[in-house]
Amino acid sequence: MHAPPTRRTALSAGSVVLAFMATAGCANAPSTLDPHGPGAHRIATLWWFMFAVSAAVVLVVGALLLVGAVRRGRRGGPGEEPRWAHALMFGGGVAFPVIILTALWIWTLRDIAALSQPAGPDAVTIDVIGHQWWWEVRYPREGIVTANDIHVPVGQRVRLRLTTQDVLHSFWVPQLTGKTDLIAGRTNTMTIEADRPGVYRGQCAEFCGLQHAQMIFYVVAEAPPDYQAWVARETATPTSPTDPMALEGEQLFERAPCAACHTIRGTSARGTLGPDLSDFGARLSIGAGTVPNTRGNLGGWIVDSQSLKPGNLMPPIQLDPRELQALIAYLESTR
């Protein structure tokens, strides 16, 4: 049973998230060597195997070079080809790689098969749509539209359908699994799964223009009940804020240039050029990971996003201080 969240509980949920971000430094460091999902675990194991073999090869070659360097006096004439030399050439250059690479290839095939197993029919399906330079996130079955934060239930295979609105992008959450490109004119699918609750940092990995560097997103993995609570919040009937300041902000949002590009459910704002802001107040970041979602950053972003993320499509918005405060109050109140 989940009551529609009041603004107070929602705010406290938001501050918990913020506190989490502060302690964990925004999110886990996105290390492939700190896997938190079965895909990334599998790949990390593969990596450590390849690393061990590679390190051994480099050490052996280094040692052989040293032997060559310190050894004085040769055996045989300048034209002789000693037996051991051919053994080294074919043993090191053919036999050893054939054995190791055959093993690696079989391992590779096994992992390709394992990683491409589709999610079950009743798993969560999420459409991720790349934009220069943010991520549109849609849950078609639940009817949720959000951006840059992707909420998933822990321990369940989540199916992603990846498309792009403009150029190529690549969806990469190093702690969960390998990346898949977003290809214009195609729909790619991939499966992600997180095995522990947490916030996993993801980032676009295919060059996509000016702000490729700041096309960041977060996968928020929650225990299934928490995830269900989030779904309930997202799908609850939207209500106007009760705080007069925020209410003024809402009216301003609908009037001001904001509504031309952004949508907020339950209002007349229906723009589609920029991200849907219906649950903006609960998001982790502003500008697809450019800065943490704080009041100060939000004010800075509205007035002059170009200095934070040069080249992004949002123009500077001229507001007097009171209007700005109202708008911030409103956006921070959205859930």
Added chain:
Amino acid sequence: MATPLALRLSERLEKTWEEPPGLGTWLDSVDHKKIGKHYIYTAFLFFTAGGIEALIMRAQLARPNERLLNPEAYNQLFSMHGITMIFFFVTPMLFGFGNYFVPLMIGARDMAFPRLNAFGYWIFLFAGIFMYSSFLIGRAPDDGWFNYVPIAGARFTPGLNIDYYTLGLAFLGISTTVGSVNFIVTIFKLRAPGMSIARLPLYVWAILATSFAVVFALPSLTIANVMLELDRRAGFNFFEVAKGGDVVLWQHLFWIFGHPDVYIIFLPAVGIVSTIIPAFTRRRIIGYVWLALATMATAIIGFGVWVHHMFAVGLPNLSMAFFSAASMLITIPSGVQIFAWIATIISGRPVFKTPMLFIMGFVFVFVMGGVTGVMFASVPFDQQITDSYFVVAHFHYVLFGGAVFPIFAAIHYWAPKMSGRMLHEGWGKVSFWLIFLGFNLTFFPMHIAGLLGMPRRIYTYHGGLGWDVWNLLSTIGGFVLAAGLLVVVLNFLWSLRAGAPAGSDPWGAPDLEWATSSPPPHYNFLEIPTVRSNTPLWDQPELREMGRRVHDLQRTMAEGHVTIGTTVVDAEPEAILPMPESTFVPVVTAIGVTGIFVGFLTLIYPVIVIGGAIAIGGLQAWVRPKEIVG
């Protein structure tokens, strides 16, 4: 002391082959040695430009949230860095050495097509200026060296940036293609009598393999660029999804060229390694036949691995499994080469002069780049790590480690032949250690940054993600590396004025280029020798007095401006080939071709017409040489 006959003949040959000094010689020379030097100097200028671009980027990335560069500037710099290093530095540099040394190593008096050779150089120079002129209007290519669509299409990059890229690379491709054709014919037809295909120096084998790879790979890039330019300028929709085009097509076309290009860069460097190791280990290379075969095998298998650049694109598993196997297979010829070199070093008596140090450094660094290369053949790991800094680390280990270390070995090894003077050995060693340590400090941390999730091609990053320290180390390493490169330049310049005289054979090396004086006379050899070994200078003592005594009057061919043509496999003499005199036709034709490309860039049609007229006129003069020479 030379015999009177030798003196008389060398004077006559000098008169026939010399080119009058002055600015004109620079423009009209068809001497492969001059053209080779021009290639090397010009490529080094581009190397400097690409290096400065890299240092600016490293300064920007030294710490998080740095604001030295805006994103557009960064994107232009990383794109031009890649384009410069791959297209305007490494290949032309290796072509420069090839130009200078292939005729000397096979005992010929010039390349098969000297005018085409000059033409290739001019096209390279003009294409480089064309590409770099984009900085003047602030519109350098900014979508990376592989220039993926749709971002490189007119909708997302409407400026001239990408037109510079497409036209510039198509333009440069003319140079690379004619250069390769010239190498193939020279190597097949101009070898000294007796230098059968089984006695070909391994460097020449490598140039041959490379040239064939260029001839088969480059059309794919050129076609892709022509299609993209038609898309951008004329609405052809090859890559425009909304109108039925396909963006993945670009990736296939690009990498069908792009992966063989890795070997086009790497193989000549391998040839340098196989050339230098015997000279400094005082023994023949072990496994000559296997090394020659490995060179050819690499060039061929290199055409079957391109999809490993596209494992994250969403291709079918069957395709990925196939290309994974092919990408692993290509390790084997490289492995054979590595262990043949190591066996040669161990069974020889290595002398650690600067060139050999660079070769030792190469083997170590290249093996590190090789093992990470194998990792990318494993599809799931590739999907995790591709487009991260790990890739940046990997390809600098194989390209800087695999090609630039051998290039610096070659500079120290061959510059004495070209200038007649030795580089300073002590400073050579200093430069090696600075470059070796600086290189590893720059690029090793990038592996770690990549494993920690840092994507490539980002102009800035946030602190606290574990990336800061590795980036700072890379930046410090970059400047150490640059200091090492600067020492090489200063050492080289110093050697031109004050280096010890080299003599004809300072290293006691086995190949033919050391049989003639340093620098070689215009005609290369007083007489074209008969080769009976694949280490001729070690096995044929008479070659060491070749400039001083005439052994076979017929082989001096002092009466004309000619060289000997031989059969493809056995190098039996079969023809006396007349060689062209110096001429302005190549440079004029190249200017005409430049006009055509400038015209297409600016869409000023009269420029295309004028350029085309000049180029056609030049070709006319070219096919009727007597009229202009006369």
